[in-house]
Amino acid sequence: MATHEHHGQQQSLQNEAAQELLDKLGNTISPELLIHALTHRSFAHEHPGMPNNERLEFLGDAVLELVSTETLFTVHPDLPEGELAKMRAKAVSEEALSAIARDILQLGPFILLGNGEKDSGGADKDSILCDTVESLIGAVFLEHGIEGARITVHRLVDATLAEVATEGPALDWKTSLTVKAHELGRGEPRYRMQVSGPEYQQIFTATVFLGEEENSLAEAQGSSKRKAQLAAAQQAWHSLSEHGQEHGEAR
Incomplete structure (x- = not known):
């Protein structure tokens, strides 16, 4: 009985934590799709039949780029294409997205990693954090279309887009x-x-x-x-x- 209760408490804590993550994303994602978005290929490799998040990441990358481009295009009507491209590259870089994963989403503990990747500190690797942010954006897009995805991308990336606009030479x-x-x-x-x-x-x-x-x-x-x-x-x-x-x- 105690074990059953313990399992129930664990489940409820997991649900609360997942809800906190969704609140930070500003959107809902169904439990199944959320797990899919958080599944790194190393975990899927150890659990045959489980899909990894690489296709979602591919989709999220395109959505992120579109919404970021749209924002920069609107906010900076006087800037030439070359400057906008530099700003976008900086704002959606691995460095910027992994910082968002750490500082805004506290994403590391949620990522499902294989044992080897977990042991080598995968939950704090820039590349894995960045890819998982993109896969979550992809999942939001699948469930809520571009309008829903805009809400999440603005929430996550607008501060960075504003920051890169003030950096001048730091863009490159x-x-x-x-x-x-x-x-x-x-x-x-x-x-x-x-x-x-x-x-x-x-x-x-x-x-x-x-x-x-x-x-x-x-x-x-x-x-x-x-x-x-x-x-x-x-x-x-x-x-x-x-x-x-x-x-x-x-x-």
Whole structure:
């Protein structure tokens, strides 16, 4: 009897937690579809016959891109296509969506992972968090169409869309650094890469040089080559900006 009661309490806690997640999404999703949206391929692999969330993620990715594009197009009537594309890329990037998964949805504990993936910290991996946000958006679209999906996407992404609009060079630090270097009559940025750490948790270090200059301008680390280069470009851009201002004042 006690076990039965315990199971009932557990079930009720799970239901409450699921309801909290749905409240944050601003929408309802049927229990079956919600489980489908939260099922990572590693879990499905260990439970034959269970569908994983990759098709939903594929659908959600397109819905997210459409609604984000629609928002940027409406909110920024004067911006050219290139700027809008950069803003959208930043707002729906793995980095941005995994932050939404952590900060807004507290999604990690809900994701159904296989044992190996669970043991290696899969519930906090950017790629898995990002994909699951997209699959949830796909599930909302399936149940409520584009109108319902708009509600969820606006709720999750509008703050990020507003933020990227104010970031300027942060939309693409590497491009911004190249432009800044040209403005100051310096050479083209080049990146020297180093990799350290074990295979499953590599750390990339990017060092930025300008043209043929021997002295490096900045150095930064990241969990991928791209992240390390962007972080180094960001530091280098700030360094050049300060340097440019000093020279301007000296004149």
